[in-house]
């Protein structure tokens with residue numbers, strides 16, 4: 001029988017936590033899944049109850065059993081003191097950053113960060129007197145040389161979700177800790193199954209849960225988890241901002257997480273195999289996938305990660321827009337769209353040259369970001385082969 005949270009063996013493996021965490025079946029008539037508690041108002045029976053703050057739930061915006069189950073599960077996965085949820089991954093980014101910095105502070109952000117994360121910092125935080133400087137994702141312990149009296153937070157995204165540089169998180173976190181600087185990590189790519197930033201010295205870890213956690217391209221959700229040191233600050237910031245999500249979306253995220261281990265195992269194997277196959281295609285100039293032995297940061301991947309995500313990038317020789325259109329318009333299986341993490345494969349062309357500021361992107365050619373879904377690998381190879389032929393056929 002499934003035990004309620006807190007009664008389970010704390011040494012359980014990630015697969016077991018994903019299956020049994022955040023269920024509390026004893027509390028809802030034995031049903032396996034946490035029900036969706038839709039509600040704003042929670043009634044108090046007496047004045048004593050209203051005033052003593054002992055009721056487990058007081059108001060729907062701040063707390064909800066379905067959402068709490070999700071937070072408990074993510075905390076267990078990340079080894080966190082606590083977790084809050086937000087209505088998108090970007091909202092998780094902004095909540096984490098607002099918990100970490102105040103007017104007059106400086107934020108250091110990796111040059112490889114997800115573009116809307118950058119925009120929140122350089123456009124949003126700037127309005128409140130927080131300045132952002134971008135650093136080389138491969139800086140490692142060298143980040144210490146960038147610290148000033150005003151530096152209060154470092155934002156890490158490893159690997160960068162377009163260009164796939166891996167960051168030396170233990171080195172960055174070590175340097176930051178010596179100065180009392182908060183380290184926030186975007187862990188959307190690897191998920192806590194394959195990478196656990198809080199165990200490597202980070203203070204907060206966030207997820208675009210929209211991607212692998214939800215896993216079916218049908219909900220927008222974000223999570224932020226914190227260690228003991230930052231948890232009070234994160235919880236309070238989340239509360240005063242009024243960030244809340246629908247319990248239906250919490251339910252969908254819990255439902256997605258139940259199969260995260262099997263999905264990730266499949267995505268991980270398929271993405272590495274597909275990347276290796278692409279490396280052998282004559283028109284492919286470069287493949288950016290940290291699990292490939294010749295990726296420049298493969299040693300960091302081997303040291304700090306136990307598996308790879310679904311997502312990687314490859315580069316072709318530059319050809320005309322007509323060639324590009326012929327290639328992507330003719331895909332049978334690969335879809336062209338933003339986001340990733342669902343069961344379906346995606347391939348989208350992009351150009352990072354206007355995004356970067358610290359380390360200019362100079363490699364010539366056309367980049368594509370691929371999310372390898374759950375289709376058969378042979379079918380995906382056939383679809384991509386035909387696409388590469390279409391690209392080659394037009395100058």
Ligand SMILES: *Cc1c(COP(=O)(O)O)cnc(C)c1O
Pocket residue numbers: 088089090091114157161186188189207208209210211220221222339
């Ligand atoms: C998509 C994404 C986000 C933002 O998540 P949304 O749910 O789309 O707001 C943040 N970080 C990374 C790495 C992402 O891929």
